[in-house]
Amino acid sequence: MTNHTFKSSILFSLLMLGACQSQKPGSASTNGSAIWQSETYAVYPDSVVQGEYVARVVSPTELTSNYKSQANAFKSPGITFKFAINGRDNEMKSGSDHFFNCLSGNCQTPLIPFGEQYVDKTQVPNNTYLEPNSKMTVRLDMRPVLEAFEKQGFYTTKTGDKIYKEDFRGVYIAGGTAPLSWDFDNMHRNEGAKMQDTDGDGIYEITLTLNAPADDKSTATHWEMSKDVSAFPQYSSDYAVTDALYNLALEEMINAVEPDSTFRTGKEWAGVWTRDISYSIILSMAQLQPQVSKYSLMRKVQNGKIIQDTGTGGAYPVSTDRMIWATAAWEVYKATGDKTWLRDTYEIITNSIEDDLLNAFNPQTGLVSGESSFLDWREQTYPRWMQPADIYESENLGTNAVHFQANRVAAMMAEELGKQEAAEKYKKTAERIKEGINQQLWQEERGYYGQYLYGRNYKVLSPKAEALGEALTVLFGVADAERSKTIVASTPVTDYGTPNIFPQIPGIPPYHNNGIWPFVQSYWSLAAAKAGNEKALTESISAIYRPAALFLTNKENFVASTGDYAGTQINSSNMLWSLAGNLSMVYKVFFGMNFEANQLVLKPFVPKAFAGNRKLTNYKYRNAVLNLEMSGYGNEIKSIMMDGKPLENATIPASITGEHSIKIELANNEAGGEVNHVAMYTSPETPKVSYTSGKLSWPAVEGAVAYQVMRNGKELEKTESTSLNVDANSYAEYMVLAVDGNGVTSFGSEPVVVVPDKYKLVYEVEKSAPKASYAYRDYSGTGFVELSKQHNKQVQVKVEVPEDGVYAIDFRYANGNGPINTENKAAIRTLQKDGNFVGTIVLPQRGVDEWSNWGFTNSVEVPLEKGSHTISLSFEPNNENMNVEVNQAMVDYMRVIKIK
Numbered sequence: 001m002t003n004h005t006f007k008s009s010i011l012f013s014l015l016m017l018g019a020c021q022s023q024k025p026g027s028a029s030t031n032g033s034a035i036w037q038s039e040t041y042a043v044y045p046d047s048v049v050q051g052e053y054v055a056r057v058v059s060p061t062e063l064t065s066n067y068k069s070q071a072n073a074f075k076s077p078g079i080t081f082k083f084a085i086n087g088r089d090n091e092m093k094s095g096s097d098h099f100f101n102c103l104s105g106n107c108q109t110p111l112i113p114f115g116e117q118y119v120d121k122t123q124v125p126n127n128t129y130l131e132p133n134s135k136m137t138v139r140l141d142m143r144p145v146l147e148a149f150e151k152q153g154f155y156t157t158k159t160g161d162k163i164y165k166e167d168f169r170g171v172y173i174a175g176g177t178a179p180l181s182w183d184f185d186n187m188h189r190n191e192g193a194k195m196q197d198t199d200g201d202g203i204y205e206i207t208l209t210l211n212a213p214a215d216d217k218s219t220a221t222h223w224e225m226s227k228d229v230s231a232f233p234q235y236s237s238d239y240a241v242t243d244a245l246y247n248l249a250l251e252e253m254i255n256a257v258e259p260d261s262t263f264r265t266g267k268e269w270a271g272v273w274t275r276d277i278s279y280s281i282i283l284s285m286a287q288l289q290p291q292v293s294k295y296s297l298m299r300k301v302q303n304g305k306i307i308q309d310t311g312t313g314g315a316y317p318v319s320t321d322r323m324i325w326a327t328a329a330w331e332v333y334k335a336t337g338d339k340t341w342l343r344d345t346y347e348i349i350t351n352s353i354e355d356d357l358l359n360a361f362n363p364q365t366g367l368v369s370g371e372s373s374f375l376d377w378r379e380q381t382y383p384r385w386m387q388p389a390d391i392y393e394s395e396n397l398g399t400n401a402v403h404f405q406a407n408r409v410a411a412m413m414a415e416e417l418g419k420q421e422a423a424e425k426y427k428k429t430a431e432r433i434k435e436g437i438n439q440q441l442w443q444e445e446r447g448y449y450g451q452y453l454y455g456r457n458y459k460v461l462s463p464k465a466e467a468l469g470e471a472l473t474v475l476f477g478v479a480d481a482e483r484s485k486t487i488v489a490s491t492p493v494t495d496y497g498t499p500n501i502f503p504q505i506p507g508i509p510p511y512h513n514n515g516i517w518p519f520v521q522s523y524w525s526l527a528a529a530k531a532g533n534e535k536a537l538t539e540s541i542s543a544i545y546r547p548a549a550l551f552l553t554n555k556e557n558f559v560a561s562t563g564d565y566a567g568t569q570i571n572s573s574n575m576l577w578s579l580a581g582n583l584s585m586v587y588k589v590f591f592g593m594n595f596e597a598n599q600l601v602l603k604p605f606v607p608k609a610f611a612g613n614r615k616l617t618n619y620k621y622r623n624a625v626l627n628l629e630m631s632g633y634g635n636e637i638k639s640i641m642m643d644g645k646p647l648e649n650a651t652i653p654a655s656i657t658g659e660h661s662i663k664i665e666l667a668n669n670e671a672g673g674e675v676n677h678v679a680m681y682t683s684p685e686t687p688k689v690s691y692t693s694g695k696l697s698w699p700a701v702e703g704a705v706a707y708q709v710m711r712n713g714k715e716l717e718k719t720e721s722t723s724l725n726v727d728a729n730s731y732a733e734y735m736v737l738a739v740d741g742n743g744v745t746s747f748g749s750e751p752v753v754v755v756p757d758k759y760k761l762v763y764e765v766e767k768s769a770p771k772a773s774y775a776y777r778d779y780s781g782t783g784f785v786e787l788s789k790q791h792n793k794q795v796q797v798k799v800e801v802p803e804d805g806v807y808a809i810d811f812r813y814a815n816g817n818g819p820i821n822t823e824n825k826a827a828i829r830t831l832q833k834d835g836n837f838v839g840t841i842v843l844p845q846r847g848v849d850e851w852s853n854w855g856f857t858n859s860v861e862v863p864l865e866k867g868s869h870t871i872s873l874s875f876e877p878n879n880e881n882m883n884v885e886v887n888q889a890m891v892d893y894m895r896v897i898k899i900k
Helices: 004-022 143-152 184-189 240-255 274-288 290-299 321-336 339-359 388-393 397-416 420-440 467-476 481-490 518-531 534-551 576-590
Strands: 042-044 047-050 053-059 062-065 078-085 098-101 106-113 134-141 154-156 162-164 171-175 203-210 222-224 234-237 452-455 459-462 593-596 599-602 612-621 623-632 637-642 651-653 657-666 690-692 695-697 704-711 714-719 723-725 732-740 752-754 760-764 785-787 794-801 805-814 827-833 836-843 860-864 867-874 889-898
Touching: 042 534, 047 534, 053 240, 053 534, 062 240, 062 534, 078 134, 098 106, 134 171, 143 154, 171 184, 171 203, 234 240, 240 534, 240 576, 274 290, 274 321, 274 518, 274 576, 290 321, 321 339, 321 397, 321 593, 339 397, 339 420, 339 836, 388 452, 388 836, 397 420, 397 467, 467 481, 467 518, 481 518, 518 534, 518 576, 534 576, 576 593, 576 612, 690 752, 714 723, 760 794, 794 889, 805 836, 827 860, 836 860, 867 889
Parallel strands: 106 134, 623 657
Antiparallel strands: 042 047, 047 053, 053 062, 062 222, 078 098, 078 171, 134 203, 154 162, 234 612, 452 459, 593 599, 599 651, 612 623, 637 657, 690 695, 695 723, 704 714, 704 732, 732 752, 760 889, 785 889, 794 867, 805 860, 805 889, 827 836, 827 867
16 A cells, blocks of 8 residues: 555644644633643543534533544545455555546546556645545456466466466455455455446446545534433542543443343444453443343353454464453452352363463463454554464464463462362463563563564564553553553553554554554553553543543544544444443542452542542442542542441452442542653554575665664664675575664564575375365365365374474465454364474465465474474364364465474
8 A cells, every 4th residue: 555545644633633723622611620631632520622622511411512523524635546356455566556646526547457556646736635425437457367367267466366267256446545445354245346347348447436425424412311320320520521421331331231131342233242341341341230241251152162253364263362251250250259150250261271272372482372452453453464374373462461361360260269279270371471471572672562473483573562462461460560650651642542553554544553442541541540650540531531522422443643433444332342441430440449359449549630529329349339439639548438437458348238338538649650642653664575596685665764684583684775695505584674764663574484495394295195176276286185173183294304403384275264354264273293292283264265375374393303203283172263163274285494
């Protein structure tokens, strides 16, 4: 993708900033001084102001807002697009796109041959924007492709993809301006993006309506309570805006409960999703809706194990963050004290952990592999070159924090159940993961953890900040107290809050990239409170209240650079984890409710900006009802009384029954703290590196002043050149990173492996097992072997190793059982050496019915002595995927490469 689309979003951001500055946030009539204020927006006791937009509190049960998205007002006429045979990104190499300026309400591109980049050089006057309802006709010359189909039966694209005539299902258009999308993974389902050749002359066309009024976004202008929320805790304070937003969230919580008493993920998203409900339950739903929480969690159990319901390449184990379920289940137990629930969920959690220890745990690093927790849209947070198998091999901060806590939960549950030996086992695993995170991911020079380790046989650390992961390390205790303070003070924060990742990825539209998610902001608030950073906490709470008030709903996400809910790839109102986070500000921050197995500990934190009186009545804790009053500010308690008597250690025993009154007076202390405010920033593009005859080379990257060359995960050289001579006589894995003038690096390039022939052994698997009879293409040798639950449950290959060493073993495979981004049919197999377990091989989905689309699995490093060995792939009980029935792939050959 070119940077034209991204530049237009920068222009919009600047225009919006100008609008904000032309009318200062405090210029609207408000009641009292600002709780929090910046050049971008302000939160007042009775309103939220952002430039010309104002949300006002009419009463604790009524709000108004005049907010209107400006996303359509400043759309660039520059349209970036690409053609896609069968909906795949196969026309040109990544980073090469077509660009056309639509400067009239009815425009047409020239005839563009497939695979030949077109760039419109027309000069565009300043302040020129895309007209509403513009019609753009795109013309594509497919004749060279169709001629190749007739002459040789296939066409080879510039990306190296070989497309056979019988597999051709049409050509689509992708792009960055609605209704176009860069979502290649779902392009085959988008009939509105399919181009047509109505007269059969090989010229395909499509006419698009751009900047349609239907795309103009607005939310409600008025909210008034329509549900009875009296059964739930009632909150009131000196700040009408917090009271009204609390009630709005309660009403949306009621809307989120389905007739079958499970949680709905959002207004637009029906169904129960493992990570969504789990993060929501931890935030506040365990307290407010314990029974619905139980029903919802148990909906995500299959065969006594937790379901990984979404994730790249067929879900588990490419994604492994299902284990956040464990922390949610523990939260429900702490809130209810239900021993039956404790026993049942302990078995489910430990069953799941045992599978993960075999399928995803790396004893060398102490880390668990798998996709970033919740950031499960591949190109939104990973380099474009990374395939699902690469994502499986990556080791992510947030996901590892989740696994650390899951093992801690298993240990605490085991202790509650009197299983001391098991408790020690899970404590040990948790400590190993904690050690791995702190050794492998911590960045002393930045003051926060890196995003993930990635690469292939030798990995490097992505230095990007990952907001949810950073917050979880603080909350779960991966980071010690001092490091927690550093993380909260150092992680980058932008105008509208803490972005999911920082810096942003070039050419990727807002969603996870260039996105802020209120539920993540809520976890950031909890981390700020735990770290004792009052400044960060005040700003973070304000970043949650701003969008809820202006949009009059708890949206799923919004664009980080503009603060607008319009412009992200998908979104929803009434979002469960967003509303749960809003409510958690009252329970877990202001009143500091900290559940433990046998007690409720109160650790309130009221920033000075929110100083005053507040009440929380009808709060149910197990068999008791609590009515709380609190005055003052700070994170230290001056006095706390229950029923007129001092409450020792601010602790309420779980055995308490009946109704009780609690009064808290805070010490009016100021906790201080720092926030790392930064402007939005985009890292350079990822270099595309090739190797020929002892020389690495790559095209220059725009904005790069140097290139960092990595050899086997370590920096080899920093150069201003776009090539480098390297040793061709020993194994090496090279990655190149572009470095801009501010020292910000791109993602590392796809690894280029240099390996002498003597260190590379290739074994055709069909020589060791029955050859499959499917009419698939592009395999090597004489055929390929089917792996399924019915066929070849074990395949053994005899190998002859020329010398001692560590060898990377992987397989060329195909899995056409599902798309690259969804479903649940990733195939999993156990790798054994001479009958002993050495690792897990994952064969993720590569595309619907794309059985001639071959790629490589993850590799497993295996020490091998000189001589003969038996390498086997077998289906074991822990290799069940989330589909259970279909666990199938085709295997072409096995590689055994000496890397050490």
